[in-house]
Amino acid sequence: IRTGVHPHEFTEANIARMTEQMRRAGWGYDWSRELATSHPDYYRWTQWLFLRFLEKGLAFKKTAPVNWCPSCQTVLANEQVKDGGCERCGTQVEQRDMDQWFFRMSAYAQRLLDNHARLEGKWPEAVLKLQKEWIGRSEGARVEFEVAETGDPVPVFTTRPDTLWGVTFMSLAPEHPLVEKLVRGTEHEERVMAAVREMRAAGTSEKDLAEREKVGVFTGFHVINPVNGEKVPLWVANFALMTYGTGAVMAVPAHDQRDFEFARKYGIPIKVVIEPREGRLDPETMTEAYVDPGVMVASGPFDGRLNTEAMGDVISWLEEHGHGRREINYKLRDWLISRQRYWGAPIPIVYCDACGVVPVPEEELPVLLPTDVQFHEGGGNPLATSESFVHTSCPSCGGPARRETDTMDTFVDSSWYFLRYCDPHNDRAPFGEAALRHWMPVDQYIGGIEHATMHLIYARFFTMVLHDLGLLDFDEPFDRLFCQGMVCKTAYYCPEHKYLREDEVIDGRREGDVIVDGKCAHCGTPVESEMTKISKSKFNIVDPDAMMDRFG
Ligand SMILES: [Zn+2]
Numbered sequence: 001i002r003t004g005v006h007p008h009e010f011t012e013a014n015i016a017r018m019t020e021q022m023r024r025a026g027w028g029y030d031w032s033r034e035l036a037t038s039h040p041d042y043y044r045w046t047q048w049l050f051l052r053f054l055e056k057g058l059a060f061k062k063t064a065p066v067n068w069c070p071s072c073q074t075v076l077a078n079e080q081v082k083d084g085g086c087e088r089c090g091t092q093v094e095q096r097d098m099d100q101w102f103f104r105m106s107a108y109a110q111r112l113l114d115n116h117a118r119l120e121g122k123w124p125e126a127v128l129k130l131q132k133e134w135i136g137r138s139e140g141a142r143v144e145f146e147v148a149e150t151g152d153p154v155p156v157f158t159t160r161p162d163t164l165w166g167v168t169f170m171s172l173a174p175e176h177p178l179v180e181k182l183v184r185g186t187e188h189e190e191r192v193m194a195a196v197r198e199m200r201a202a203g204t205s206e207k208d209l210a211e212r213e214k215v216g217v218f219t220g221f222h223v224i225n226p227v228n229g230e231k232v233p234l235w236v237a238n239f240a241l242m243t244y245g246t247g248a249v250m251a252v253p254a255h256d257q258r259d260f261e262f263a264r265k266y267g268i269p270i271k272v273v274i275e276p277r278e279g280r281l282d283p284e285t286m287t288e289a290y291v292d293p294g295v296m297v298a299s300g301p302f303d304g305r306l307n308t309e310a311m312g313d314v315i316s317w318l319e320e321h322g323h324g325r326r327e328i329n330y331k332l333r334d335w336l337i338s339r340q341r342y343w344g345a346p347i348p349i350v351y352c353d354a355c356g357v358v359p360v361p362e363e364e365l366p367v368l369l370p371t372d373v374q375f376h377e378g379g380g381n382p383l384a385t386s387e388s389f390v391h392t393s394c395p396s397c398g399g400p401a402r403r404e405t406d407t408m409d410t411f412v413d414s415s416w417y418f419l420r421y422c423d424p425h426n427d428r429a430p431f432g433e434a435a436l437r438h439w440m441p442v443d444q445y446i447g448g449i450e451h452a453t454m455h456l457i458y459a460r461f462f463t464m465v466l467h468d469l470g471l472l473d474f475d476e477p478f479d480r481l482f483c484q485g486m487v488c489k490t491a492y493y494c495p496e497h498k499y500l501r502e503d504e505v506i507d508g509r510r511e512g513d514v515i516v517d518g519k520c521a522h523c524g525t526p527v528e529s530e531m532t533k534i535s536k537s538k539f540n541i542v543d544p545d546a547m548m549d550r551f552g
């Protein structure tokens, strides 16, 4: 849209240019194995693999709150939201409810962690650490609260069952379905829903929330704490995440700093249930939460126990009394693969009024990207504008049907390209067994650390699934990993026109390689500059042709 050039021409021209640059630089590649993930003879197999995932229940469709970039007019995976902004264009990301395709990556969370043992010493520690945090395993308990006024169950997940007796309020995520159900038609509806709308508009990605001011609204309802029968207020708060745990968070202000600040701000009581061994805590005068180990008090059968030692017993007690059970939670979410973009592999699905969701039969692959599409700014999904693409017949009953117009996240393409390199011209299968046996797994992989929680997790997940489908006899793709450094250069940004090329920055002065106090050539606004990894989308790349002309 920006350049008015069709993505096909644009991609082919770039491939030709970069190939020439690589040859000129003398890089030793086996060019007979060259492939492009945007060519039908490649994405045919990406679609074929999608169908295998579908058969195994590992590809599925659901309505979910998703990250939406209003500028790119498409959804983004959690991994593609950086500091609350779109990874591609920097625009503030919004939350929307949409029907989307996912890969069931959460089912592989534990295995992605367990296999780290085999990568230790061969992968950079920093990458394993980033993945571990991203997968975010935590052990704890699921505890069954219920709404005092209506009896609706409100399960919570907590890693601190030892503090259950100190719960003084509970928070629901703004998207939690119970919020609307409870307040609808009550005196609280207007006030609560107005606050909820405001919280939702601000977005609820995890990174955002770490920095954002914690706000909430009292629903007018209460929940009963099953361990002591206490009735505590039920709030909606912007720090409760629908995508983590159950979307409801129990709050123990005396022993959690975030809850403490929230309670002080809104005048919610604070109840101490863990005391230091020496001295007493006074909820009236505490200036911060007490988070160190200590002795349990006001905690029924556990009074006098060390909280760190009682944790397991508390969970057993919950189970015995039917108040909850042991549970492990992961932050890792299912992988949202639907994109409302033109340039990607079409998802091989057809919708028929009579048969419902029908996979495109293998022998009809590839589902080709149509060429008669219209692109315009803010125009939504370009594929939906192609009549010849959308209207088709049902593979099952032959009746009229509509094609899925979402394409796959391009990270799907790159999750298996290394397998195709082993056998790039195979037209009967994505890859042949003998070729894989010879080449795979990759002995030495090289890439930037920015791939730690994206490509390197996706590719590991893909390899595990293909292993489980019987297509591979190994389940880790890369034996050794080396992260080279990142080359950084100043990028220029106009709030209105996004990232700018250097020749779009005017009226500045040069200090070495940097333009200082420049303005946007389109609107005259002073540009912001940042030192960041060179990337095509930020227009801060160094042209190798110019370098080779100069230095040979
Ligand atoms: Zn965007």
Ligand SMILES: [Zn+2]
Pocket: 352, 353, 354, 355, 356, 394, 395, 396, 397, 398, 399
């Ligand atoms: Zn049909």
Ligand SMILES: [Zn+2]
Pocket: 494, 495, 496, 497, 498, 520, 521, 522, 523, 524, 525
């Ligand atoms: Zn501008």
